[in-house]
Amino acid sequence: RERTTYMDKFTRQAAELLAQLTLEEKLDLTIGADAWHTHGVPRLGIAPIMMTDGPHGVRKATESTMGEGERSVPATCFPTASALGCSWDPALLEEIGAAIGEECQAQDVQIILGPGVNMKRTPLCGRNFEYYSEDPLLAGELGAGLVRGVQSRGVGTSLKHYACNNQEWERMSISAEVDERPLREIYLRAFQRVVQGAKPWTVMCSYNRLSGTPAAEHRWLLSEVLKGEWGYEGAVISDWGAVDDKAASLSAGLDLEMPGPGRDHTARLAALVNAGVLSQAAVDAAALRVLQLILRGQAGKRPAAAFDADAHHALARRAAAECMVLLKNKDDILPLERAGLSKLALIGRFGEHPRYQGAGSSRVNPTRLDIPREEIARALGSSVELVYAEGYDADGATTEAKLAEAVNAARGADVAVILAGLPESYEAEGYDRDSMAMPEGHNRLIEAVCQAQPHTAVVLMNGSAVELPWFDAAPAVLEAGLGGQAVGGAIADVLFGVRAPGGRLAETWPLALRDTPAYINYPGEAGRVRYGEGLYIGYRYYDKKGADVRRMFGSGLAYTSFSYGALRLSAETLGAGGALTATIGVTNTGSRPSSEVVQLYVERPDSAYDRPPRELKAFTKLTLRPGETHSAQLRLAADDLLVWDTARSAWYLEPGTCVVSVLSQAAEFEVLADPHAPRLPFTRLSTIRQFALEPTGLAALKAVLNEVPFSGGDLPPQEQRMMAALPIGKLVQFGILTEERLQELLDLANGG
Numbered sequence: 001r002e003r004t005t006y007m008d009k010f011t012r013q014a015a016e017l018l019a020q021l022t023l024e025e026k027l028d029l030t031i032g033a034d035a036w037h038t039h040g041v042p043r044l045g046i047a048p049i050m051m052t053d054g055p056h057g058v059r060k061a062t063e064s065t066m067g068e069g070e071r072s073v074p075a076t077c078f079p080t081a082s083a084l085g086c087s088w089d090p091a092l093l094e095e096i097g098a099a100i101g102e103e104c105q106a107q108d109v110q111i112i113l114g115p116g117v118n119m120k121r122t123p124l125c126g127r128n129f130e131y132y133s134e135d136p137l138l139a140g141e142l143g144a145g146l147v148r149g150v151q152s153r154g155v156g157t158s159l160k161h162y163a164c165n166n167q168e169w170e171r172m173s174i175s176a177e178v179d180e181r182p183l184r185e186i187y188l189r190a191f192q193r194v195v196q197g198a199k200p201w202t203v204m205c206s207y208n209r210l211s212g213t214p215a216a217e218h219r220w221l222l223s224e225v226l227k228g229e230w231g232y233e234g235a236v237i238s239d240w241g242a243v244d245d246k247a248a249s250l251s252a253g254l255d256l257e258m259p260g261p262g263r264d265h266t267a268r269l270a271a272l273v274n275a276g277v278l279s280q281a282a283v284d285a286a287a288l289r290v291l292q293l294i295l296r297g298q299a300g301k302r303p304a305a306a307f308d309a310d311a312h313h314a315l316a317r318r319a320a321a322e323c324m325v326l327l328k329n330k331d332d333i334l335p336l337e338r339a340g341l342s343k344l345a346l347i348g349r350f351g352e353h354p355r356y357q358g359a360g361s362s363r364v365n366p367t368r369l370d371i372p373r374e375e376i377a378r379a380l381g382s383s384v385e386l387v388y389a390e391g392y393d394a395d396g397a398t399t400e401a402k403l404a405e406a407v408n409a410a411r412g413a414d415v416a417v418i419l420a421g422l423p424e425s426y427e428a429e430g431y432d433r434d435s436m437a438m439p440e441g442h443n444r445l446i447e448a449v450c451q452a453q454p455h456t457a458v459v460l461m462n463g464s465a466v467e468l469p470w471f472d473a474a475p476a477v478l479e480a481g482l483g484g485q486a487v488g489g490a491i492a493d494v495l496f497g498v499r500a501p502g503g504r505l506a507e508t509w510p511l512a513l514r515d516t517p518a519y520i521n522y523p524g525e526a527g528r529v530r531y532g533e534g535l536y537i538g539y540r541y542y543d544k545k546g547a548d549v550r551r552m553f554g555s556g557l558a559y560t561s562f563s564y565g566a567l568r569l570s571a572e573t574l575g576a577g578g579a580l581t582a583t584i585g586v587t588n589t590g591s592r593p594s595s596e597v598v599q600l601y602v603e604r605p606d607s608a609y610d611r612p613p614r615e616l617k618a619f620t621k622l623t624l625r626p627g628e629t630h631s632a633q634l635r636l637a638a639d640d641l642l643v644w645d646t647a648r649s650a651w652y653l654e655p656g657t658c659v660v661s662v663l664s665q666a667a668e669f670e671v672l673a674d675p676h677a678p679r680l681p682f683t684r685l686s687t688i689r690q691f692a693l694e695p696t697g698l699a700a701l702k703a704v705l706n707e708v709p710f711s712g713g714d715l716p717p718q719e720q721r722m723m724a725a726l727p728i729g730k731l732v733q734f735g736i737l738t739e740e741r742l743q744e745l746l747d748l749a750n751g752g
C-alpha cells in the first residue's frame with residue numbers, strides 16, 4: 001500500500017520533538033492527563049488537546065469528570081446514527097459532521113469521539129442507536145461522510161469501537177468469536193472503508209475481546225491489520241478504561257490509553273522498559289503518534305467563535321426528515337391535508353416529551369428541543385383544533401382511564417396521530433434490551449385507537465427495530481427514529497407534507513426476535529459469544545432463509561411513485577483494481593417532490609464460495625421533483641467484489657459471472673481473473689473439483705488420469721458428483737495412481 005501522506009507534515013516535527021523527550025515524558029504521552037485531555041510537554045511548550053463525545057453532537061462536560069448530558073455544555077443534538085443510517089446520504093452526514101466540527105471549535109474541543117460503525121448484529125444491542133446499519137458498505141460510507149465533515153473543520157474524529165462491539169451484555173469482558181470471512185467482510189469492513197476513505201485522526205479500540213484477546217492488547221487487530229494492511233497513520237486510543245495490561249497494550253499498538261491519569265502509570269512502565277520487558281521502540285512508536293495527534297489538533301484550532309445554533313437546528317430538522325422511513329401508508333393517508341381537517345387528536349406522551357437521543361456517553365444537552373405537540377399545533381394553525389391525550393406514562397404503561405381518554409379524543413377527531421416507540425429506559429449504552437417489544441401500554445394504545453379511528457398514523461421514536469403486533473391495524477406507520485432535537489418539527493413537516501420522508505431502512509425489521517440471525521448464539525456463555533451466523537447478518541440472513549420480515553433493509557415508501565428505466569453497464573468485464581458504472585434512469589411519476597435511494601446489489605450465481613444471495617455494492621440518493629427524470633450513476637469497484645479467501649489468507653477477486661440488480665432490473669458482466677492473485681498450490685488434499693475448476697488443474701487431470709481406469713469425465717453423473725469432492729491423494733489409496741504419478745500430476749498442475 002502506498003503510504004498516505006496526510007500525516008507527513010506532522011511526522012517530521014513530531015520526530016524532532018520525540019528526540020528531545022525523556023522516557024517519562026514519552027510514557028506520559030501514552031496516557032490521558034484526565035478524563036478528556038491528553039498530556040502535553042510543558043517543558044517544550046506543547047499544550048494538551050481535548051477530546052469528548054459523541055457521535056451526534058458535542059458532549060463537553062462542564063467539569064473534568066465523565067459528565068452526563070445535564071452537566072455538559074449546550075450543543076446541537078443531531079439525529080442519532082440509527083436514524084442517520086436511514087438517510088443513505090453520505091453528503092448529509094458530511095454536512096452534519098462539519099456542523100459538529102464547528103461546535104467543537106467553539107468549545108475548544110480538538111477531537112469528537114465518533115462515529116460508531118459497529119454492525120447491528122442483533123436488534124437487542126442497547127447501543128444500536130449509536131450505529132448505522134447491518135451492512136458494512138452503508139455504515140462505512142456514512143461513517144466516512146461524518147469523518148470528512150468533522151475533519152474539514154480542523155477537528156479530529158474517533159472511529160469506534162474497533163472491533164466487534166455488537167452487544168452491551170458483558171461488553172467489557174466478552175470475547176467475540178468470529179470466523180475469518182465474516183470478520184473481514186462484515187465486522188471489520190466498515191472500519192476499513194472509513195480508515196482508507198476518510199483517514200480519521202484516531203481509531204478507538206473496543207472493550208471486548210476478539211477470540212480471547214482484549215482489543216486493547218490485540219496486536220493482529222491494531223498493528224497487523226489496522227496499521228499494517230490498511231496503512232493507518234493516526235493514533236489508536238482505548239475506550240475509556242479498556243486497558244488492563246498497559247505494557248501489553250503498548251506493545252500491541254495501542255497508542256493512547258484513556259482516561260488518565262492512571263496511578264503510577266509512568267513509573268511502572270519506565271521500570272518495565274528499563275527491565276527490558278517493554279521495548280523502547282513500542283514506547284517511541286506510541287509517543288510519536290500521540291505527538292502527531294497533538295500537533296494536528298493544535299494546528300487545527302480556530303479562534304473560538306460562537307456557532308450558528310439556529311442554522312444547526314435547521315440542519316437537524318432537515319436531516320431528521322431525510323432519515324424518516326415511511327413503513328406503511330394505506331390509501332395515502334399521509335401526508336395529511338390540513339384543508340380537510342377540523343380536529344386532530346395527538347396521542348402519546350412523546351408528544352410533550354419526545355424521545356430524540358439515547359442514554360449514555362453520547363447524550364447531548366440540546367441547544368433547544370422541538371416539542372411535537374407545539375410543532376404540530378403551529379403547523380395546523382388556528383383553524384384546526386388539536387386535542388391531546390397522554391396515552392401512557394414515562395415508563396410506557398397505560399391505564400383504562402388513559403386508554404378511554406385517548407380513544408374518545410381519536411373518535412371525536414378527523415384524524416389521529418399516535419407517538420409511540422421505546423421509552424428511554426428500554427435502550428442504552430451499557431445494557432441490552434430484553435426483547436424487541438415496545439411497552440405493552442404503547443401497543444394497547446395503538447390497537448385501541450386504530451380500532452376507534454380509521455384515519456390514524458403511528459409515528460415511532462425508537463433506536464432499533466421493534467415488533468409491531470398492531471401493524472395490520474394501523475393505516476400508516478412512520479419511523480421517526482431518535483431524530484435529534486428538531487425531530488418534533490420534522491415530524492410536523494413530514495405529517496403535513498412540508499417535507500417528504502427521505503429514509504430507507506438501514507436495518508431489517510424482523511417480525512419477531514426469534515427470527516433474527518443471532519438469536520441462538522446471543523448473548524453467549526462463559527464469557528464467549530459465537531457469531532455462529534457467520535456472514536449472514538441482517539438481510540443477508542433473511543434473504544438466505546427466504547424468511548418473511550416486517551420490512552426489509554433498504555425499504556421505505558415515498559410521497560410519490562417512481563419509475564425506473566433500463567439498467568446499463570459501462571463495461572461487460574471488470575478486472576482487478578478496475579471499476580464500472582451502472583446507469584439507470586429514475587423518474588418521479590407522482591405529484592410530490594421526494595427522495596429515492598437507488599440501491600445496487602450483486603449476486604454471484606456460480607461462486608465457489610459461500611455467499612449471501614445478494615449484497616449491497618453501491619447506492620445513491622436522488623431528490624426528484626414531480627415529472628423529473630435523473631440518470632443515477634452507480635460506481636462498482638472490483639475492490640468491493642473481493643472475498644476474503646481463507647486458504648490464501650488474502651482478499652481475492654473471484655472470476656466469473658456477476659449479476660447486478662437495481663430493484664427488478666438486472667444486468668450482468670464477467671469478473672476477469674486477477675493475474676497477480678496468489679495461486680493456491682495444488683496438494684494431495686486438493687479435490688478433483690478444485691482441479692477441474694482451474695485450467696492448469698484440469699489439464700493435469702486429463703494428462704495423467706486418462707491413462708488410468710478412472711478418467712473423471714466419463715463416469716455416470718452420480719458417481720461424478722461423488723468423485724468431485726475426492727482429495728486427489730486418495731487415488732493412491734484406491735490403487736488408481738502410484739505416488740510417483742501423483743507427484744507428476746501435482747507438479748503439472750502447479751505449473752512445474
Ligand code: GLC
Pocket residue numbers: 053113160239240361
Ligand atoms: C464510553 C463509550 C465510548 C465513549 C467513551 C468516553 O464507555 O464506550 O463510546 O466515547 O466511553 O465517554
